[in-house]
Amino acid sequence: MARITLFLLALLPFITRAQALPSIDDKTKNLKKYEGYLNFYWDENSGKIWLEIDKLDSAILYINSLPAGLGSNDIGLDRGLLGDNRVVRFNRTGRKLLMTQPNYDYRALSSDKAERRAVEQSFAQSVLWGFTIEAESNGRVLVDATDFLMRDAMKVASRIRGMRQGNYTLDKTRSAIYLPQSKNFPQNTELETTLTFVNNDGEAGNFVQQVTPSSEAITLRLHHSFVQLPDNNYQARVFDPRSSFISMSYFDYSTPVTEPIDKYFIIRHRLQKKDPSAAKSEAVKPIIYYLDNGTPEPIRSALLEGAQWWNQAFEAAGYINAFQVKILPEEADPMDVRYNMINWVHRSTRGWSYGYSVSDPRTGEIIKGNVTLGSLRVRQDYLIASGLLSPYENGIPADNKMLKMALNRLKQLSAHEIGHTLGLMHNYAASVVNRSSVMDYPPPAATLDANGNIDLSQAYADGIGEWDKLSITWGYQDFPNGTDEKAALNKLLTDADKKGMQFISDRDARAPGGLHPTAHLWDNGSNAIDELKHVMKVREKALSRFGENNIRPGTPMAFLEDALVPIYLFHRYQVEATVKLVGGMDYRYALRGDGQTVTKALSRQEQLSALQAVLTTIEPSALILPERIIKLIPPRPSGYGSSRELFRKRGGMAFDALSPAETAADLPLSFLFNSDRLNRLSGNIAQTNTLALPEVLDLVIGATWKAPRRKGTEGLIQQQTEQLLLTYLLSSGINDNNSFATRSVLSQSLSSLKSYIESKRKTSTDSLYNGHLLLALERMKTPADAKPTLHAIAPPGAPIGCEE
Incomplete structure (x- = not known):
């Protein structure tokens, strides 16, 4: 017993010191204090930030952001990028301070504490960080926040690795608190760090190399905000x-x-x-x-x-x-x-x-x-x-x-x-109603004046749209006391529908197999078919004038290709909009009893007109580039690199006259042969007054393989388009995403096409055409080798504007 007593007496000073934490004033007396929402202290000698927490068990908004970014659109770590915004609470257990994110996805809005507690305990919370309390005064605690602030809170390294741009990890020896932007205000505390990520092995990817002075190290800045939440x-x-x-x-x-x-x-x-x-x-x-x-x-x-x-x-x-x-x-x-x-x-x-x-x-x-x-x-x-x-x-x-x-x-x-x-x-159905919303994606609306010249004076709308006014009124109107708010809000939307206003958003418009007749990205006009015909006329006019005057004097002639790409593909989005009418259906986000259109199938004639308009865009005469333009584009001069903004080249550095046509033909075919669309069309076989898959395939094959033979470059383009079409036919015929009905129609179509090709082989005396036919027959033996490009060969159109 005596030995135990002596041992406890020996430990007593240590126990006393462990229990009696210093006051915050004593701990920070030589540090610079920043007063505000959460007081913090700067220790210049150690480079540490000490954070004073006086709001234990209170809800606080915590936000991450990037004030200084990477500069790569592909990786996406942009200056100003916001990360997660989370409600957190600081909970103390002994000397441990946990920063916990409650789970607001699951709640019980009840006055019964036990009922609320049952829900809280049924779903996980997230402890985002654990601090050690180093000082306290009157219910306030002080923690060393340096490691918390210096972590990779925006998951920069994993994002870069996910893009296969290098195996980067955070190097704390090259990171520090960024004091100039660490500030305090009555309702928010702003803390910032400089973080450096180093590449541990291998070579950095091209995206990183393009934007860093030395790809061995990427230095960014990361911002942390603690913010007072709004009142109730x-x-x-x-x-x-x-x-x-x-x-x-x-x-x-x-x-x-x-x-x-x-x-x-x-x-x-x-x-x-x-x-x-x-x-x-x-x-x-x-x-x-x-x-x-x-x-x-x-x-x-x-x-x-x-x-x-x-x-x-x-x-x-x-x-x-x-x-x-x-x-x-x-x-x-x-x-x-x-x-x-x-x-x-x-x-x-x-x-x-x-x-x-x-x-x-x-x-x-x-x-x-x-x-x-x-x-x-x-x-x-x-x-x-x-x-x-x-x-x-x-x-x-x-x-x-x-x-x-x-x-x-x-x-x-x-x-x-x-x-x-x-x-x-987004409202992608706004363009059909007099540009009724700026929340649509607008391409430039080019018109032809009385002299047939291109006019861009009304390329974009000037001012807010009628749907935007309606939306803001619905969302923000402050109703007088006594108003039946639910009824008033419903009336705004039903009246808008009666006026012909439409709202269809991202999922419906972005899907390659989308079916809504008016919801498209980057389209214009009240009718997709008519607008496609108009856009093709504008494109034809622009190409007819294309030449040296499309670049400034003194510019390398090779740069004509940069100007050519968006003009040659000027119709790309309107083609997509028109394809979506094939196998399409009109609908609204209707509620029971609101009187809006629920679903309405598009007529056979409307779908047929859309298909015929699209097929005109892959005719050789629409795809061929004038020889005078091809002669104006030399290889890129030394000192200037190529880029993905240009057409693919199969002839080395020389401009490839066939590649643009391949790209322009591939785009509509890829949309037309989307599995969702094919399956809808095959499901139409037993219905009346609609367009079904057998007829669609017959028309497409008739406009290509069975069309009159073209000569010269147009003939080469025609054969190229036919091989592209065969790629989609073969691939779709064995695609498990396609229904049995779809694959059976495709099998019959391929069998008929094979018989047609074999019959042409027996009668043709054109060696080039015979080679084309022979290639097709050989490809039909191994359909698994047919790999659609799915736009891989197309220079990027989007992103050319905006995203949510």
């Missing part, structure tokens, strides 16, 4: 799939069994009228967006103007000057969550622009809108306009129509991406 006065609005608003959802397990357990609400900014009873009123707090002060003129003015269009929509919703746009003050930090930002971001290649938001995961209230606009987009629009107009006879003309068109596109782009941060989805 926000009024959530129930989601309606007809409204075009983005939704957030969760399961409420306190819901009566007779009601749906999954709850859907829209995301939106908080906006209230000073006088809800007034038809027009100022807002209690207007929505203010800030444009990146690094944006140059004339781009700055264009982006400001386009952004300000949204005030037209808020005026229509009954607000006065409720949406404002300003230049970011020089002293402001764009990563500060208090600023809704429009960022002007540079990359090594052109790419997407996008708009996204930081929102309260509990309610859907938008706290920060964040727009990223890629700076090279405007140059691509300028190139397209130059290709259409052939303007450089004497250098840049005084009336620079190319710049006007490109700036008008930027106005639309600015409005579009801000729309996402206001809570709106």
Whole structure:
């Protein structure tokens, strides 16, 4: 016993020291203090950040972001990129402080504590970090946050590895706290680090090599924000799939069994009228967006103007000057969550622009809108306009129509991406109703004037659309007391449908096998077929004038190919829009009892007209490039690299006259032979007044293999297209995604085609044509070797604008 007593007495000083933590004042007396939402302290000697937590067990919003990015569109780690926004709580257990993310996907909105606890304990939470408490004072604790801040919170390394660009890992010896952008404010704490990732083995990928001074090390900056959550006065609005608003959802397990357990609400900014009873009123707090002060003129003015269009929509919703746009003050930090930002971001290649938001995961209230606009987009629009107009006879003309068109596109782009941060989805059916929404993807609307010349004066809409006004009114209108809000909101949408307004979004429009007749990316006009015919006329006119005047004096002649690509493929999106009518069906996001169209099959004649229009685009006369253009394009000069923006070449450095035609023929065939479309068409066989797969295949084969023989280059293009078609026939015939009915029709079609080819082999005396026929028969023996390109050979069209 004596020995035990002596042993405990010996340990007593250590036990006392372990229990009695120093005060925060003592621990930080030689450190620089930054007071604010969560006080933090800078230790210059050790390079550490100490974080004071005085909000134990309270909900806090935590956000990651990248204030300094990689510059590669393909990898996507852009300047201004926002990461996850999560609600967290700091929970103490002894000297351990856990930063825990509650699970708001599963809730019990009940006053019964036991009921709420049952749901909380049924689903996992996530402990994001564990800190050791080093000091405390009056319920406040101090932790060393350095390791927490210096981690790869944006998963940079795994993203680079996932793109096969190198085996990079974080090197803490080359990383540090970035003090200039570590700041504190009453409602938010902003902390920033410089992080360096090193390549452990092998060579870095091309995407990384293009944008780093030394690919052995990638140095970025990562930002952490701790933000006070909004109060509980926000009024959530129930989601309606007809409204075009983005939704957030969760399961409420306190819901009566007779009601749906999954709850859907829209995301939106908080906006209230000073006088809800007034038809027009100022807002209690207007929505203010800030444009990146690094944006140059004339781009700055264009982006400001386009952004300000949204005030037209808020005026229509009954607000006065409720949406404002300003230049970011020089002293402001764009990563500060208090600023809704429009960022002007540079990359090594052109790419997407996008708009996204930081929102309260509990309610859907938008706290920060964040727009990223890629700076090279405007140059691509300028190139397209130059290709259409052939303007450089004497250098840049005084009336620079190319710049006007490109700036008008930027106005639309600015409005579009801000729309996402206001809570709106894409509306790809808007172009058919007088450009009723900036949330569509618009190609330049080129027209032919009375003299047959290309006119770009109305290439893009000027101002907000009618659907946008309707959407903002539906989402943001502040109704007077006593209003039946549900009925009022429903009336807005049913009245819009009666006026012919449509809303169809991404999943329906983006799918290669999509079937909606009006929902397409990058299309124009009220009728896809008529617009395709018009676009082909514009393309024909542009190609007829194409030549030296499409590049500036003193430019390498090889650069004519850069200008040629978007003009030769000018019809690519309208072709896709028209193909979708084949096997298509009209529908709405209808609710029971709302009177909207549920489904309506397209008539046989409409589908047939669409197919015939598409087939004209793969005729040799439409695909051939004039010899005079081919002669103008030499190999790339020394010092200039090639790029994926150009056509594939099979003749080494020389321009390949057949490759553009192969690309242009492959695009519509790939859409036409999409498994979803083929299966719908084979399902039409037993129906009347519709187009079925056997007839479609007969028409396609009749327009190619069985068409009159062409001579010269047109003949080579014709044979090339026929081999492409055979690739899709063979591949589709053994594709397990196709139904048995589809494959049986394809088998019969291939058998008939084989018999036709064999009969032609017996009578033809043309050695080139006979070789073509023989090649086809040989390929038919091994259908598994037929590999459709699925656009792999096409220079990129998208991304040429924007994404959610």
